[in-house]
Amino acid sequence: MVYRFDPDGSGSVIAEAIEENLEPFLGLHYPATDIPKQAKYLYTLNLLRLIPDVKYEPVGIIPPLNPLTNNPLDMSMAVLRSISPLHAEYLDNMGVSATMCISLVKNKQLWGLIACHHNTPKKVSYETRTICEFIGQIISFELAARENSQDSEYKIKLQSIQSEFIARISHEQELKTVLIQNPDSLLDLVGAEGVALSFGDEITLIGKTPEKSAVVDLLLWLDTQFQADVIYETTHLAQSYPAASNYTEVASGLLALLISKVEKTFIIWFRPEVLQTVNWGGDPNKAVEIKSDGTLRMSPRKSFAQWQESVTQRSLPWKTCEIEAALELRSSIVGIVLRKANQLAQVNQELSRSNTELDSFAYIASHDLKEPLRGIYNYSSFLIEDYGEILGDDGADKLNTLMRLTHRMEDLINSLLHYSRLGRAELQVKSIDLNNLLEGVLDVIKASARDTEVHFKIHRPLPTIKCDRTQVNELFTNLISNGIKYNKQNKKIIEIGYLDGDSQIELEKGVTDVGDTKEKTIFYVRDNGIGIREKHAESIFRIFKRLHSQRKYGGGTGAGLTIAKKIVERHGGEIWVESVYTKGSVFYFTLQ
Secondary structure, three states: OEEEEOOOOOEEEEEOOOOOOOOOOOOOEEOHHHOOHHHHHHHHHOOEEEEOOOOOOOOOOOOOEOOOOOOEOOOOOOOOOOOOHHHHHHHHHHOOOEEEEEEEEEOOEEEEEEEEEEOOOOOOOHHHHHHHHHHHHHHHHHHHHHHHHOOHHHHHHHHHHHHHHHHHHHHOOOHHHHHHHOHHHHHHOOOOOEEEEEEOOEEEEEEOOOOHHHHHHHHHHHOOOOOOOOEEEEOOHHHHOHHHHHHHHHHOEEEEEEEEOOOOEEEEEEEOOOOEEEEEEOOOOOEEEEOOOOOEEEEOOOOOOEEEEEEOOOOOOOOHHHHHHHHHHHHHHHHHHHHHHHHHHHHHHHHHHHHHHHHHHHHHHHHHHHHHHHHHHHHHHHHHHHHHHHHHHHHHHHHHHHHHHHHHHHHHHHHHHHHHHHHHOOOOEEEEEHHHHHHHHHHHHHHHOOOOOEEEEOOOOOOEEEEEHHHHHHHHHHHHHHHHHOOOOOOEEEEEEEEOOOOOOOOOOOOOOOOOOOOOOEEEEEEOOOOOOHHHOOHHHOOOOOOOOOOHHHOOOOOHHHHHHHHHHHOOOOEEEEEEOOOEEEEEEOOO
16 A cells, blocks of 8 residues: 555555455555654655564664674664564554555655565565565655646646736835735735734734734744744644634634744634544554552553544645745745845935035035125125215115125025034933933023023923934924024013923824834923914924014024034934914923
Protein backbone atom coordinates (compact mmCIF):
# COMPACT_ATOMS: atom_id res chain seq x y z
CA MET A 1 0.00 0.00 0.00
CA VAL A 2 1.01 3.66 -0.51
CA TYR A 3 0.78 5.55 2.74
CA ARG A 4 0.80 9.38 2.63
CA PHE A 5 1.51 11.64 5.62
CA ASP A 6 -0.67 14.62 6.45
CA PRO A 7 0.86 17.91 7.74
CA ASP A 8 -0.05 16.98 11.35
CA GLY A 9 1.91 13.71 11.13
CA SER A 10 -1.05 11.37 10.71
CA GLY A 11 -1.44 9.46 7.47
CA SER A 12 -3.82 7.64 5.17
CA VAL A 13 -3.71 4.81 2.65
CA ILE A 14 -4.14 6.31 -0.83
CA ALA A 15 -3.44 3.17 -2.94
CA GLU A 16 -3.17 -0.58 -2.33
CA ALA A 17 -2.87 -4.00 -3.96
CA ILE A 18 -4.08 -6.91 -1.79
CA GLU A 19 -5.11 -10.53 -1.97
CA GLU A 20 -8.85 -11.08 -2.13
CA ASN A 21 -9.13 -12.66 1.31
CA LEU A 22 -7.55 -9.66 3.11
CA GLU A 23 -9.36 -6.70 4.61
CA PRO A 24 -8.74 -3.53 2.55
CA PHE A 25 -7.11 -0.50 4.18
CA LEU A 26 -7.69 1.92 1.29
CA GLY A 27 -8.98 5.31 2.50
CA LEU A 28 -8.31 4.60 6.18
CA HIS A 29 -6.50 7.12 8.38
CA TYR A 30 -3.88 6.35 11.01
CA PRO A 31 -2.77 8.63 13.88
CA ALA A 32 0.64 10.29 14.02
CA THR A 33 1.58 8.11 17.01
CA ASP A 34 1.60 4.99 14.80
CA ILE A 35 4.88 6.24 13.29
CA PRO A 36 6.58 8.57 15.83
CA LYS A 37 8.80 11.50 14.79
CA GLN A 38 11.97 9.52 15.55
CA ALA A 39 10.86 6.75 13.19
CA LYS A 40 9.94 9.26 10.47
CA TYR A 41 13.42 10.77 10.77
CA LEU A 42 15.04 7.34 10.38
CA TYR A 43 12.95 6.73 7.24
CA THR A 44 14.56 9.84 5.67
CA LEU A 45 18.04 8.41 6.44
CA ASN A 46 17.35 4.86 5.32
CA LEU A 47 15.26 4.68 2.18
CA LEU A 48 14.58 0.96 2.67
CA ARG A 49 13.53 -0.74 5.91
CA LEU A 50 13.17 -4.52 5.96
CA ILE A 51 11.89 -6.86 8.71
CA PRO A 52 12.01 -10.46 7.34
CA ASP A 53 10.44 -11.97 10.47
CA VAL A 54 8.48 -9.91 13.00
CA LYS A 55 8.97 -12.61 15.63
CA TYR A 56 12.74 -12.55 15.40
CA GLU A 57 14.89 -12.95 18.49
CA PRO A 58 16.91 -9.75 19.04
CA VAL A 59 20.63 -10.00 19.80
CA GLY A 60 22.22 -7.53 22.19
CA ILE A 61 25.20 -5.32 21.40
CA ILE A 62 28.41 -6.19 23.25
CA PRO A 63 29.43 -4.12 25.11
CA PRO A 64 26.10 -2.26 25.61
CA LEU A 65 27.94 1.07 25.97
CA ASN A 66 30.76 2.42 23.85
CA PRO A 67 33.82 2.23 26.17
CA LEU A 68 35.28 5.42 24.58
CA THR A 69 32.21 7.63 24.94
CA ASN A 70 30.22 5.70 27.57
CA ASN A 71 27.14 6.19 25.34
CA PRO A 72 24.96 3.66 23.49
CA LEU A 73 26.00 2.88 19.93
CA ASP A 74 24.23 5.05 17.32
CA MET A 75 22.27 2.53 15.20
CA SER A 76 20.57 5.11 12.96
CA MET A 77 22.30 3.89 9.78
CA ALA A 78 22.24 0.17 10.68
CA VAL A 79 19.96 -1.92 8.46
CA LEU A 80 19.88 -4.77 11.02
CA ARG A 81 18.87 -2.64 14.01
CA SER A 82 16.02 -3.99 16.10
CA ILE A 83 12.53 -2.49 16.25
CA SER A 84 10.44 -1.29 19.16
CA PRO A 85 8.62 -4.10 21.03
CA LEU A 86 5.42 -2.06 20.72
CA HIS A 87 5.86 -1.88 16.94
CA ALA A 88 6.43 -5.65 16.77
CA GLU A 89 3.25 -6.19 18.78
CA TYR A 90 1.40 -3.73 16.53
CA LEU A 91 2.44 -5.69 13.40
CA ASP A 92 1.52 -8.97 15.05
CA ASN A 93 -1.94 -7.60 15.85
CA MET A 94 -2.32 -6.75 12.14
CA GLY A 95 -1.46 -10.35 11.21
CA VAL A 96 1.77 -9.24 9.57
CA SER A 97 4.86 -11.48 9.79
CA ALA A 98 7.21 -9.60 7.43
CA THR A 99 7.39 -5.99 6.17
CA MET A 100 9.41 -3.87 3.80
CA CYS A 101 8.97 -0.07 3.68
CA ILE A 102 10.28 2.12 0.85
CA SER A 103 10.64 5.81 1.75
CA LEU A 104 9.14 8.47 -0.51
CA VAL A 105 10.94 11.76 0.13
CA LYS A 106 10.00 15.11 -1.40
CA ASN A 107 12.11 18.23 -0.84
CA LYS A 108 14.05 16.40 1.92
CA GLN A 109 10.81 15.76 3.81
CA LEU A 110 9.16 12.35 4.30
CA TRP A 111 6.14 12.47 2.00
CA GLY A 112 5.00 8.86 2.52
CA LEU A 113 5.87 5.16 2.35
CA ILE A 114 5.33 2.21 0.09
CA ALA A 115 4.55 -0.42 2.76
CA CYS A 116 4.76 -4.09 1.73
CA HIS A 117 3.23 -6.59 4.19
CA HIS A 118 3.43 -10.40 4.17
CA ASN A 119 1.54 -12.83 6.41
CA THR A 120 4.48 -15.21 6.73
CA PRO A 121 8.23 -14.58 7.24
CA LYS A 122 9.83 -13.57 3.96
CA LYS A 123 13.37 -12.72 2.94
CA VAL A 124 13.94 -10.45 -0.05
CA SER A 125 17.02 -10.81 -2.22
CA TYR A 126 19.64 -8.08 -2.46
CA GLU A 127 18.80 -7.52 -6.14
CA THR A 128 15.09 -7.07 -5.39
CA ARG A 129 15.82 -4.73 -2.48
CA THR A 130 18.09 -2.63 -4.73
CA ILE A 131 15.40 -2.42 -7.41
CA CYS A 132 12.76 -1.44 -4.83
CA GLU A 133 14.99 1.30 -3.43
CA PHE A 134 15.62 2.58 -6.97
CA ILE A 135 11.86 2.64 -7.70
CA GLY A 136 11.34 4.63 -4.51
CA GLN A 137 13.91 7.22 -5.61
CA ILE A 138 12.29 7.57 -9.05
CA ILE A 139 8.85 8.10 -7.49
CA SER A 140 10.32 10.63 -5.04
CA PHE A 141 11.75 12.66 -7.94
CA GLU A 142 8.39 12.54 -9.71
CA LEU A 143 6.35 13.64 -6.67
CA ALA A 144 7.30 17.32 -6.85
CA ALA A 145 6.61 17.49 -10.60
CA ARG A 146 3.27 15.67 -10.25
CA GLU A 147 2.04 17.84 -7.36
CA ASN A 148 3.10 21.04 -9.16
CA SER A 149 1.08 20.01 -12.20
CA GLN A 150 -2.06 19.50 -10.09
CA ASP A 151 -4.54 22.38 -9.94
CA SER A 152 -2.70 24.09 -12.80
CA GLU A 153 -5.77 26.16 -13.78
CA TYR A 154 -6.25 27.23 -10.16
CA LYS A 155 -2.60 28.27 -9.91
CA ILE A 156 -2.88 30.31 -13.10
CA LYS A 157 -5.92 32.08 -11.61
CA LEU A 158 -3.98 32.89 -8.42
CA GLN A 159 -1.06 34.25 -10.44
CA SER A 160 -3.43 36.45 -12.44
CA ILE A 161 -4.96 37.90 -9.26
CA GLN A 162 -1.52 38.44 -7.81
CA SER A 163 -0.34 40.27 -10.95
CA GLU A 164 -3.34 42.61 -10.76
CA PHE A 165 -2.56 43.44 -7.14
CA ILE A 166 1.08 44.17 -7.90
CA ALA A 167 0.12 46.46 -10.78
CA ARG A 168 -2.35 48.39 -8.61
CA ILE A 169 -0.03 48.62 -5.59
CA SER A 170 2.75 50.11 -7.70
CA HIS A 171 0.45 52.96 -8.83
CA GLU A 172 -1.44 53.64 -5.59
CA GLN A 173 0.03 55.66 -2.75
CA GLU A 174 -1.59 53.58 0.00
CA LEU A 175 -1.60 49.78 0.35
CA LYS A 176 -4.88 49.84 2.23
CA THR A 177 -6.67 51.54 -0.66
CA VAL A 178 -5.66 48.81 -3.12
CA LEU A 179 -6.69 45.97 -0.81
CA ILE A 180 -10.06 47.45 0.15
CA GLN A 181 -10.98 48.38 -3.41
CA ASN A 182 -10.54 44.76 -4.55
CA PRO A 183 -12.19 42.66 -1.80
CA ASP A 184 -13.21 39.71 -4.03
CA SER A 185 -9.73 39.37 -5.50
CA LEU A 186 -8.19 39.56 -2.03
CA LEU A 187 -10.38 36.65 -0.88
CA ASP A 188 -9.87 34.63 -4.06
CA LEU A 189 -6.10 34.98 -3.80
CA VAL A 190 -6.03 32.24 -1.13
CA GLY A 191 -9.53 30.80 -1.43
CA ALA A 192 -10.82 32.42 1.79
CA GLU A 193 -14.30 33.60 2.78
CA GLY A 194 -13.21 36.45 5.04
CA VAL A 195 -10.22 38.71 5.63
CA ALA A 196 -9.14 41.20 8.30
CA LEU A 197 -6.75 44.04 7.39
CA SER A 198 -4.79 45.52 10.29
CA PHE A 199 -3.05 48.86 9.81
CA GLY A 200 -1.82 49.92 13.25
CA ASP A 201 -4.89 50.47 15.40
CA GLU A 202 -7.22 50.48 12.39
CA ILE A 203 -8.91 47.20 11.45
CA THR A 204 -11.00 46.61 8.32
CA LEU A 205 -13.14 43.47 7.97
CA ILE A 206 -14.22 42.01 4.64
CA GLY A 207 -16.48 39.00 4.09
CA LYS A 208 -17.23 36.42 6.80
CA THR A 209 -15.06 37.19 9.80
CA PRO A 210 -15.24 37.26 13.62
CA GLU A 211 -16.42 40.47 15.31
CA LYS A 212 -13.92 43.34 15.39
CA SER A 213 -13.40 43.00 19.16
CA ALA A 214 -12.56 39.31 18.67
CA VAL A 215 -10.10 40.19 15.89
CA VAL A 216 -8.39 42.73 18.19
CA ASP A 217 -7.83 39.99 20.80
CA LEU A 218 -6.74 37.54 18.10
CA LEU A 219 -4.12 40.03 16.86
CA LEU A 220 -2.56 40.27 20.32
CA TRP A 221 -2.11 36.48 20.35
CA LEU A 222 -1.09 36.30 16.72
CA ASP A 223 1.67 38.85 17.24
CA THR A 224 3.46 36.29 19.44
CA GLN A 225 3.28 33.53 16.83
CA PHE A 226 5.61 35.17 14.32
CA GLN A 227 9.21 34.39 15.17
CA ALA A 228 11.44 33.76 12.16
CA ASP A 229 8.47 33.28 9.80
CA VAL A 230 6.25 35.93 8.25
CA ILE A 231 3.29 33.59 7.69
CA TYR A 232 1.17 31.52 10.07
CA GLU A 233 -1.41 28.99 8.92
CA THR A 234 -3.68 26.51 10.63
CA THR A 235 -6.81 24.54 9.82
CA HIS A 236 -7.68 24.12 13.52
CA LEU A 237 -7.40 27.59 15.08
CA ALA A 238 -9.33 26.67 18.23
CA GLN A 239 -6.70 24.06 19.10
CA SER A 240 -3.93 26.68 19.36
CA TYR A 241 -6.15 29.59 20.35
CA PRO A 242 -9.09 28.30 22.46
CA ALA A 243 -11.01 31.60 22.27
CA ALA A 244 -11.57 30.87 18.55
CA SER A 245 -14.02 28.10 19.49
CA ASN A 246 -16.63 30.88 19.80
CA TYR A 247 -16.54 31.63 16.07
CA THR A 248 -15.54 28.39 14.33
CA GLU A 249 -18.40 28.82 11.83
CA VAL A 250 -16.41 31.65 10.18
CA ALA A 251 -12.83 31.14 11.37
CA SER A 252 -11.81 27.54 11.93
CA GLY A 253 -8.95 28.01 9.48
CA LEU A 254 -6.56 30.96 9.50
CA LEU A 255 -3.80 32.19 7.20
CA ALA A 256 -2.00 35.24 8.61
CA LEU A 257 0.55 37.32 6.73
CA LEU A 258 2.90 39.67 8.55
CA ILE A 259 3.68 42.75 6.45
CA SER A 260 5.32 44.93 9.14
CA LYS A 261 5.62 44.18 12.84
CA VAL A 262 6.72 47.73 13.63
CA GLU A 263 3.72 49.27 11.87
CA LYS A 264 1.44 46.40 13.04
CA THR A 265 0.37 45.62 9.50
CA PHE A 266 -1.23 42.19 8.99
CA ILE A 267 -3.45 40.47 6.44
CA ILE A 268 -5.48 37.66 8.04
CA TRP A 269 -7.63 35.33 5.95
CA PHE A 270 -10.34 33.11 7.46
CA ARG A 271 -11.99 29.85 6.42
CA PRO A 272 -15.16 28.41 7.97
CA GLU A 273 -15.62 25.08 9.70
CA VAL A 274 -16.14 22.05 7.46
CA LEU A 275 -17.65 19.05 9.21
CA GLN A 276 -15.82 15.87 8.23
CA THR A 277 -16.12 12.13 8.88
CA VAL A 278 -12.75 10.42 9.14
CA ASN A 279 -12.44 6.67 8.67
CA TRP A 280 -9.73 5.43 10.99
CA GLY A 281 -8.01 2.05 10.78
CA GLY A 282 -9.21 1.06 14.24
CA ASP A 283 -9.66 3.34 17.27
CA PRO A 284 -6.79 5.87 17.01
CA ASN A 285 -6.62 6.33 20.77
CA LYS A 286 -3.99 4.04 22.23
CA ALA A 287 -5.24 1.71 24.94
CA VAL A 288 -3.61 1.65 28.37
CA GLU A 289 -3.11 -1.69 30.10
CA ILE A 290 -2.49 -2.22 33.82
CA LYS A 291 0.34 -4.68 34.32
CA SER A 292 0.44 -7.24 37.15
CA ASP A 293 2.75 -4.98 39.18
CA GLY A 294 0.24 -2.12 38.88
CA THR A 295 2.21 -0.04 36.37
CA LEU A 296 0.63 1.35 33.19
CA ARG A 297 1.63 0.22 29.73
CA MET A 298 0.66 1.68 26.37
CA SER A 299 -0.81 -1.10 24.28
CA PRO A 300 -1.08 -1.06 20.49
CA ARG A 301 -4.60 -1.56 19.21
CA LYS A 302 -5.71 -5.05 18.27
CA SER A 303 -8.49 -4.18 15.85
CA PHE A 304 -7.87 -2.42 12.54
CA ALA A 305 -11.47 -2.44 11.35
CA GLN A 306 -12.93 0.86 10.16
CA TRP A 307 -13.61 3.25 13.04
CA GLN A 308 -15.45 6.49 12.21
CA GLU A 309 -15.02 9.85 13.87
CA SER A 310 -16.78 13.18 13.24
CA VAL A 311 -14.25 16.01 13.10
CA THR A 312 -15.35 19.56 14.00
CA GLN A 313 -13.71 23.01 14.29
CA ARG A 314 -11.53 22.38 11.25
CA SER A 315 -11.44 24.04 7.85
CA LEU A 316 -10.31 22.80 4.48
CA PRO A 317 -6.50 22.70 4.32
CA TRP A 318 -4.55 25.59 2.82
CA LYS A 319 -2.95 24.47 -0.41
CA THR A 320 0.73 25.00 -1.03
CA CYS A 321 -0.01 27.23 -4.01
CA GLU A 322 -2.29 29.42 -1.83
CA ILE A 323 0.41 29.87 0.80
CA GLU A 324 2.92 30.66 -1.95
CA ALA A 325 0.50 33.23 -3.43
CA ALA A 326 0.24 34.96 -0.04
CA LEU A 327 4.02 35.02 0.34
CA GLU A 328 4.45 36.37 -3.20
CA LEU A 329 1.95 39.14 -2.42
CA ARG A 330 3.97 40.08 0.68
CA SER A 331 7.24 40.08 -1.26
CA SER A 332 5.69 42.36 -3.88
CA ILE A 333 4.30 44.72 -1.23
CA VAL A 334 7.61 44.92 0.63
CA GLY A 335 9.52 45.44 -2.62
CA ILE A 336 7.24 48.26 -3.75
CA VAL A 337 7.27 49.89 -0.30
CA LEU A 338 11.07 49.76 -0.22
CA ARG A 339 11.26 51.23 -3.72
CA LYS A 340 8.91 54.06 -2.76
CA ALA A 341 10.87 54.63 0.45
CA ASN A 342 14.05 54.92 -1.61
CA GLN A 343 12.38 57.40 -3.96
CA LEU A 344 11.10 59.39 -0.98
CA ALA A 345 14.58 59.41 0.56
CA GLN A 346 15.98 60.83 -2.69
CA VAL A 347 13.25 63.49 -2.78
CA ASN A 348 13.92 64.38 0.86
CA GLN A 349 17.63 64.61 0.16
CA GLU A 350 16.99 66.93 -2.76
CA LEU A 351 14.49 68.94 -0.71
CA SER A 352 16.99 69.25 2.13
CA ARG A 353 19.60 70.52 -0.33
CA SER A 354 17.10 72.98 -1.81
CA ASN A 355 16.11 74.23 1.65
CA THR A 356 19.76 74.74 2.55
CA GLU A 357 20.32 76.71 -0.65
CA LEU A 358 17.14 78.68 -0.03
CA ASP A 359 18.25 79.52 3.51
CA SER A 360 21.62 80.61 2.17
CA PHE A 361 19.97 82.72 -0.53
CA ALA A 362 17.60 84.36 1.97
CA TYR A 363 20.50 85.16 4.26
CA ILE A 364 22.71 86.61 1.54
CA ALA A 365 19.86 88.49 -0.15
CA SER A 366 18.64 89.95 3.14
CA HIS A 367 22.13 90.97 4.21
CA ASP A 368 23.02 92.54 0.85
CA LEU A 369 19.69 94.38 0.46
CA LYS A 370 20.12 96.30 3.70
CA GLU A 371 23.02 98.40 2.38
CA PRO A 372 21.21 100.02 -0.60
CA LEU A 373 18.14 100.57 1.62
CA ARG A 374 20.23 102.55 4.08
CA GLY A 375 21.56 104.58 1.13
CA ILE A 376 18.02 105.38 -0.05
CA TYR A 377 17.01 106.38 3.47
CA ASN A 378 20.08 108.55 4.03
CA TYR A 379 19.87 110.35 0.67
CA SER A 380 16.16 110.99 1.23
CA SER A 381 17.04 112.54 4.58
CA PHE A 382 19.77 114.67 2.94
CA LEU A 383 17.33 115.92 0.29
CA ILE A 384 14.87 117.10 2.92
CA GLU A 385 17.57 118.84 4.92
CA ASP A 386 19.35 120.49 1.98
CA TYR A 387 16.59 121.12 -0.53
CA GLY A 388 13.47 121.17 1.63
CA GLU A 389 12.57 124.75 0.69
CA ILE A 390 12.99 124.07 -3.03
CA LEU A 391 10.93 120.85 -2.92
CA GLY A 392 8.13 122.37 -0.90
CA ASP A 393 5.68 120.62 1.40
CA ASP A 394 4.49 118.20 -1.26
CA GLY A 395 8.03 117.07 -2.14
CA ALA A 396 8.98 116.75 1.52
CA ASP A 397 5.89 114.57 2.18
CA LYS A 398 6.89 112.28 -0.65
CA LEU A 399 10.43 111.95 0.68
CA ASN A 400 9.10 111.27 4.20
CA THR A 401 6.89 108.53 2.73
CA LEU A 402 9.92 107.08 0.94
CA MET A 403 11.89 107.06 4.19
CA ARG A 404 9.00 105.41 6.03
CA LEU A 405 8.76 102.72 3.32
CA THR A 406 12.50 102.03 3.41
CA HIS A 407 12.26 101.67 7.19
CA ARG A 408 9.36 99.24 6.71
CA MET A 409 11.39 97.39 4.09
CA GLU A 410 14.34 97.12 6.46
CA ASP A 411 12.08 95.67 9.16
CA LEU A 412 10.84 93.03 6.71
CA ILE A 413 14.40 92.18 5.69
CA ASN A 414 15.45 91.91 9.33
CA SER A 415 12.55 89.53 9.98
CA LEU A 416 13.47 87.46 6.94
CA LEU A 417 17.11 87.42 8.02
CA HIS A 418 16.13 86.31 11.52
CA TYR A 419 13.87 83.59 10.12
CA SER A 420 16.68 82.35 7.89
CA ARG A 421 19.10 82.25 10.84
CA LEU A 422 16.62 80.12 12.82
CA GLY A 423 16.84 77.44 10.16
CA ARG A 424 20.64 77.60 9.99
CA ALA A 425 21.57 77.88 13.65
CA GLU A 426 22.35 74.68 15.54
CA LEU A 427 20.08 74.08 18.51
CA GLN A 428 21.75 74.33 21.94
CA VAL A 429 19.56 71.76 23.67
CA LYS A 430 19.80 71.66 27.47
CA SER A 431 17.48 70.90 30.39
CA ILE A 432 15.60 74.16 30.93
CA ASP A 433 13.33 75.05 33.85
CA LEU A 434 10.45 76.75 32.04
CA ASN A 435 9.39 78.56 35.22
CA ASN A 436 12.70 80.39 35.34
CA LEU A 437 12.58 81.08 31.59
CA LEU A 438 8.99 82.38 31.73
CA GLU A 439 9.82 84.65 34.66
CA GLY A 440 12.44 86.40 32.52
CA VAL A 441 10.02 86.69 29.57
CA LEU A 442 7.30 88.27 31.71
CA ASP A 443 9.72 90.74 33.32
CA VAL A 444 10.65 92.08 29.87
CA ILE A 445 7.02 92.21 28.66
CA LYS A 446 5.81 93.94 31.84
CA ALA A 447 8.49 96.59 31.43
CA SER A 448 7.50 97.28 27.81
CA ALA A 449 3.74 97.21 28.53
CA ARG A 450 3.88 99.34 31.67
CA ASP A 451 0.91 101.49 30.63
CA THR A 452 -1.28 98.48 29.87
CA GLU A 453 -3.30 96.52 32.45
CA VAL A 454 -2.35 92.88 31.91
CA HIS A 455 -3.14 90.03 34.27
CA PHE A 456 -1.01 86.87 33.89
CA LYS A 457 -2.40 83.50 35.08
CA ILE A 458 -0.14 80.52 35.71
CA HIS A 459 -2.14 77.86 37.58
CA ARG A 460 0.76 75.53 38.34
CA PRO A 461 4.52 75.30 37.84
CA LEU A 462 5.71 74.42 34.36
CA PRO A 463 7.89 71.32 33.80
CA THR A 464 11.60 71.18 33.04
CA ILE A 465 12.25 70.13 29.43
CA LYS A 466 15.14 69.75 27.01
CA CYS A 467 15.16 72.65 24.53
CA ASP A 468 17.10 75.62 23.15
CA ARG A 469 16.65 78.32 25.78
CA THR A 470 17.04 81.30 23.43
CA GLN A 471 14.56 80.05 20.86
CA VAL A 472 11.92 78.92 23.38
CA ASN A 473 12.29 82.27 25.13
CA GLU A 474 11.44 83.95 21.81
CA LEU A 475 8.54 81.52 21.28
CA PHE A 476 6.85 82.48 24.56
CA THR A 477 7.65 86.16 23.98
CA ASN A 478 5.96 86.17 20.55
CA LEU A 479 2.82 84.32 21.70
CA ILE A 480 2.36 86.36 24.89
CA SER A 481 3.10 89.68 23.15
CA ASN A 482 0.53 88.87 20.44
CA GLY A 483 -2.07 88.10 23.14
CA ILE A 484 -1.51 91.58 24.57
CA LYS A 485 -1.11 93.39 21.26
CA TYR A 486 -4.23 92.06 19.54
CA ASN A 487 -6.55 92.75 22.45
CA LYS A 488 -9.22 95.44 22.92
CA GLN A 489 -10.15 94.52 26.50
CA ASN A 490 -9.50 97.01 29.27
CA LYS A 491 -8.20 94.16 31.41
CA LYS A 492 -6.11 91.87 29.27
CA ILE A 493 -5.76 88.29 30.57
CA ILE A 494 -2.97 85.96 29.48
CA GLU A 495 -3.06 82.38 30.75
CA ILE A 496 -0.01 80.10 30.39
CA GLY A 497 0.08 76.39 31.20
CA TYR A 498 0.17 72.83 29.91
CA LEU A 499 -2.21 69.92 29.54
CA ASP A 500 -2.08 66.41 30.91
CA GLY A 501 -4.51 63.61 31.72
CA ASP A 502 -5.76 65.39 34.84
CA SER A 503 -6.34 68.74 33.13
CA GLN A 504 -9.87 70.16 33.12
CA ILE A 505 -9.20 72.28 30.04
CA GLU A 506 -11.15 71.10 27.00
CA LEU A 507 -10.16 71.97 23.46
CA GLU A 508 -12.66 73.34 20.97
CA LYS A 509 -11.85 70.67 18.37
CA GLY A 510 -9.71 68.26 20.36
CA VAL A 511 -6.02 67.56 19.96
CA THR A 512 -6.28 63.93 18.91
CA ASP A 513 -6.36 64.96 15.25
CA VAL A 514 -3.21 67.08 15.47
CA GLY A 515 -0.31 64.73 14.86
CA ASP A 516 1.14 62.41 17.44
CA THR A 517 0.57 64.50 20.59
CA LYS A 518 -0.62 61.67 22.87
CA GLU A 519 2.77 61.19 24.56
CA LYS A 520 3.95 64.81 24.36
CA THR A 521 3.42 67.69 26.78
CA ILE A 522 1.01 70.19 25.24
CA PHE A 523 1.68 73.79 26.29
CA TYR A 524 -0.75 76.63 25.71
CA VAL A 525 -0.98 80.43 25.78
CA ARG A 526 -4.57 81.69 26.14
CA ASP A 527 -5.76 85.29 25.71
CA ASN A 528 -9.05 87.19 25.79
CA GLY A 529 -8.18 89.23 22.71
CA ILE A 530 -9.88 89.87 19.38
CA GLY A 531 -9.75 86.24 18.24
CA ILE A 532 -9.21 84.86 14.75
CA ARG A 533 -11.80 83.89 12.18
CA GLU A 534 -11.74 80.17 11.41
CA LYS A 535 -10.90 80.76 7.74
CA HIS A 536 -7.63 82.45 8.81
CA ALA A 537 -6.53 79.70 11.27
CA GLU A 538 -3.91 78.30 8.88
CA SER A 539 -2.84 81.43 7.02
CA ILE A 540 -1.72 83.26 10.17
CA PHE A 541 1.44 81.10 10.22
CA ARG A 542 2.50 82.28 6.74
CA ILE A 543 5.39 84.72 6.75
CA PHE A 544 4.48 88.43 6.48
CA LYS A 545 0.77 87.52 6.61
CA ARG A 546 -1.20 90.28 8.41
CA LEU A 547 -4.96 90.26 8.93
CA HIS A 548 -5.08 94.02 9.58
CA SER A 549 -3.75 97.19 8.05
CA GLN A 550 -0.17 98.23 8.70
CA ARG A 551 -1.05 100.98 11.19
CA LYS A 552 -3.62 99.00 13.17
CA TYR A 553 -2.66 97.20 16.42
CA GLY A 554 0.79 98.74 16.52
CA GLY A 555 2.01 97.58 13.12
CA GLY A 556 4.56 94.82 12.76
CA THR A 557 5.93 92.70 9.94
CA GLY A 558 3.64 89.67 10.34
CA ALA A 559 6.58 87.29 10.88
CA GLY A 560 6.08 86.59 14.59
CA LEU A 561 3.87 83.50 14.29
CA THR A 562 5.94 82.20 11.36
CA ILE A 563 9.03 82.40 13.56
CA ALA A 564 7.12 80.72 16.43
CA LYS A 565 6.13 77.88 14.10
CA LYS A 566 9.73 77.50 12.90
CA ILE A 567 10.99 77.25 16.50
CA VAL A 568 8.40 74.62 17.40
CA GLU A 569 9.12 72.53 14.31
CA ARG A 570 12.88 72.69 14.92
CA HIS A 571 12.18 71.15 18.33
CA GLY A 572 10.21 68.32 16.69
CA GLY A 573 6.83 69.68 17.78
CA GLU A 574 3.64 71.14 16.34
CA ILE A 575 1.67 74.34 16.86
CA TRP A 576 -1.98 75.09 16.21
CA VAL A 577 -4.64 77.54 17.30
CA GLU A 578 -8.19 77.29 18.66
CA SER A 579 -9.99 80.62 18.51
CA VAL A 580 -13.44 82.20 18.81
CA TYR A 581 -13.71 85.48 16.94
CA THR A 582 -14.02 88.48 19.32
CA LYS A 583 -13.65 86.16 22.34
CA GLY A 584 -9.98 85.18 22.31
CA SER A 585 -7.49 82.58 21.16
CA VAL A 586 -5.52 79.63 22.54
CA PHE A 587 -2.21 78.70 20.94
CA TYR A 588 -1.21 75.08 21.64
CA PHE A 589 2.24 73.70 20.93
CA THR A 590 4.51 70.75 21.70
CA LEU A 591 8.29 70.82 21.92
CA GLN A 592 9.39 67.16 22.24
